Amino acid sequence: MSPHATQDTAVPTGTNNWWKEATVYQVYPASFYDSNGDGWGDIPGVVKKVDYLQSLGVDVVWLSPMYDSPMHDMGYDVSDYENVLPAYGTVQDVESLVEACHLRGMKLILDLVVNHSSDQHAWFQESRSSKDNDKRDWYFWRPPRYDEAGNRMPPSNYRGYFAGSTWTWDEKTEEYYLHLYAKEQPDLNWDNKTTREAIYNSAVRFWLDKGVDGFRVDTVNKYSKHTSFPDVPITDPKSYIQPAIGMWCNGPRIHEFLREMYDEAFAPYGDVMTVGELANTPDPKNVLEYVGASAKELSMVFHLDIGHIGMGPSLEEKYIFTPWKLTKMKSIVEKWQSFIEGTDGWTTAFCENHDNGRSVSRFGSDAPEFREISAKMLALMMVTMTGTLFIYQGQEIGMINAPREWPIEEYKDIEGLGYYREAEQRSENGGGPTRKENIMDGLRILARDHSRLPMQWDDSEHAGFTTGKPWMRAHDLYGEINVKRQENDASSVLSFWKDVLRLRKEYRELFIHGAFQVLDYENQETFCFVKSRDEKRALVVLNFTDKSQPFTQTEKTAGMKLLVGNYSVSSLGTLKPFEGRVYM
Template sequence: MSPHAVQIVPTGTNNWWKEATIYQVYPASFKDSNGDGWGDIPGLISKIPYLHSLGVDVVWLSPMYDSPMHDMGYDVSDYEKVLPAYGTVEDVEKLVHACHERGMKLILDLVINHTSDQHKWFQESRSSKDNDKRDWYFWRPPRYDAYGNRLPPTNYRGYFAGSTWTWDEHTQEYYLHLYAKEQPDLNWDNPAARKAIYDSAVRFWLDKGVDGFRVDTVNKYSKHTSFPDAPITDPKSYIQPAIQMWCNGPRIHEFLREMYDETLQPYGDVVTIGELANTPDPQHVLKYVSASAKQLSMVFHLDIGHIGMGDSLEDKYIFRPWKLTEMKSIVTKWQSFIEGTDGWTTAFCENHDNGRSVSRFGSDAPEYRERSAKMLALMMVAMTGTLFLYQGQEIGMINAPRDWPVDEYKDIEGRGYYEEAQRQVDAGIDPTRKDRIMNGLGILARDHARLPMQWDDTPHAGFTTGTPWMRLHDLYKEINVQQQESDADSVLTFWKTVLRLRKEYRELFIHGAFEILDFDNQNTFCFIKSREGRMALVALNFTSEEQPFTQVAMTGKMKLLVSNYTDTLSEELQPFEGRIYISEEQI
């Protein structure tokens, strides 16, 4: 039994998942075992020793279900099968075993707001208006304007641009989809549909030994099913932003409690991490994550991922310059809201839906990218809550080069925004929009996180022996696992060190109370973590210039625990420097 098998044993009355470090794997881009250019589960199994050596406790596998892959597996056609390009159900069982024998755990992505339009449930639902599964999805008749033109039932704009409604010629009605038209939304108000979801998507995999789920779009299951029109905020368009019509709907807490009681609780301490969008009120979030509520273990508050994004859904990929106080405000809010409660929180700055943190929050210039990656690592390991790492973050992977043409972008969402902008340019509506969207995609696009993992400097970065499904980063020979494993000063080695420190000082970093210092400073981010008379001071310079270390006086009775510089100056923080000080005794 490995030492990592005991490191997630909780202190006090914690759950195992509170002190875990969770590593997200995007399967298409992680490791290909058979040379077809797609990452797969056997490839992931081959890298479990690597993840174990890194110091992670849990592997989170993004969707690997059978799917037409319109949205990279978030359009599930069969919950009980694996996409053949990824492997088989038996391969997932082998992955469970590979994790468990090292004292690690495995969680899957639970995608149950919608299915693929190729799922047998939807195929039956659309077959006729009187089919038993007709009401498992949302079907509505058209409406007509004053000239007799057919219109969707409501004026809602979806997440991937365009209406949330698609016309079905066969049954002469529209069906609802918040995302792509190939992703029809399930009707959770139907009890039979909920039971089928629990059996097929949840119990099937818990019976295979998985330890929990990241729960996709968790607060969108309950819609306002009277489907009123959204307020008109864009007079030039028929479709309008309408997130309030489907986020945190009237029955959402009822549904999640039912799923917990009937499906999760019988399996023991199953972890559930909800993707919680558009829920800015911490008191409302506590309704989801309070232990007494028995709904979810924790949630992702997506605010940090939205830094730099446009202020509205239609302007999501028009980059908005931001200030460090915006990040400070977000971190402070979600680090502090569980203090004194029975809730829990998460700590993350990368995932499969956002650009790379070094490029967004630090600097990916050659002279600063390693410093930035290490500085961000120090910020993350000192955060209260369960820590999440995204594949490649541990080696400081960065965004695709800005000169890549849009043809290299594969994501359905980003391409949809670009094509919409092209239509607006062609129509003379907004001549600059295409360039502004392209600039935003260069910083914010989901594609940046989906570039193949950079394992070594051989052709195709050791990701595959075939042709990769997506272009490799131009700098893979400089930024890769093999090069960093043998370098004592690498980003990877640094992550291994600070993950060990996070466990060693768990009462401060994982469980500590958070307090911001010098909030209005737009250059440095300093905060305190404290618990039971012990204290840690975290100081981070988010600029490429030296900055005054205004908290230096506080360090008199503290020791420097870790820094990303070897020649730390006492009263100045060097470019992208990060430090953590710790009190050696109770204060």
């Protein structure tokens, strides 16, 4: 058992690692706080705000990628794992942040991006230099194919995540290289043991040696590919490239690779926290293979389903908004809240991150009269959930999506712009909204850009984020939604988050470790669930609409007291618009 672990009968696993009861705050460094006026957030800026994070009740700071990078994908294209993007600061600044967190009893985790590197990384520069270079096999290189007419074709018919093929032709050595994401993000070949060892040294041990406490592990189930790269069946007859996720998610050697990384890179440093980004793994049995304590792979994973609510059914239709019912959210929450019960696994709770629109705009209401109350309702849902809680910068003040009238020129994200430009290029059929209009409408709700707007600190220019010209425009409503305005207001969203985060710790057996059960599943207006452990029970009641709803669970409240709610006055038989309550 690790030095941090304690026996605890309230925990189904029996081992209570330090990270299980943590509240984690995700910092997106470009947009958090700019300390030097150049328009980019930076690490000295995060250091300046550590006291703010401590006052919120945060235990762990998760810093999104801050490594040196050409920034084609906001730092998820790493050109040097052992250096920091100059706009963000230096390695010494990261060490200062580690120290600032540790001094306050907090921890720091980084983003580990090792499915791919940047095409500017020295490893790839060597790999592409010649076919017989020592590092040629550190990436995936394959010869072209030719069709009947003699036209050069990629090695397989795979569609990538950012629109377009997963293969890019390289003139110098006349072969294609594989990239699941942008062409500037070539995939590392984990089948090569030398490559894996270099990854552990450069991306993992280098930072653990500096006192970092763990990692959020990007695209964690994509390291093992089906390396014969067979063509996939044609499901989109209009295109020569096809969705091919099964060729690289949960591949044949993935558990071998993750156990090796755990044994060789994590375990020697003690109880290192790891949270994997686990896509396309719908069966909880398969997820337990990653997160069971006995599996010795990852502490926990993010199941991305909650972020996908409202997205189209396929990769091609991802940004075409699809209306959804509350039962969709209930089934997702129930699945990932209950799958660890009675196992040695662990789970996560979150509804915002750097890859999704803001939860108030998506799941609550950003209308002025409901903005704050629905933000508090969502806070109640999150703090009563089993698992390690993750909140994203600005969520604690109820930040919302960019205004609908902002044009595409205000959007910066490589993925969203890729979909928009692809739609522009496609010939349009007459009648009804065009694909371009549909994509734009989807981006207004779902785009990754919404979460990347500058953090709203006060009502000074650019929301107090910078004294320079911000890399991304601040929200038009920063004068109304900001930290300074909320800090001394007992009824603000920020004050509410502080209060309920304290309650989460106080009732940890139920909220962090409790068993989860949905009530009245078919109800499309209200979401009610019970948390229980031994003889203790809590009832959580949430109205997801902007109208009053009948409270159908009144009989369940017999003998229970109202612990917390988001309205100052409640009536037992009725739930007000976006009302949330917790009974104990």
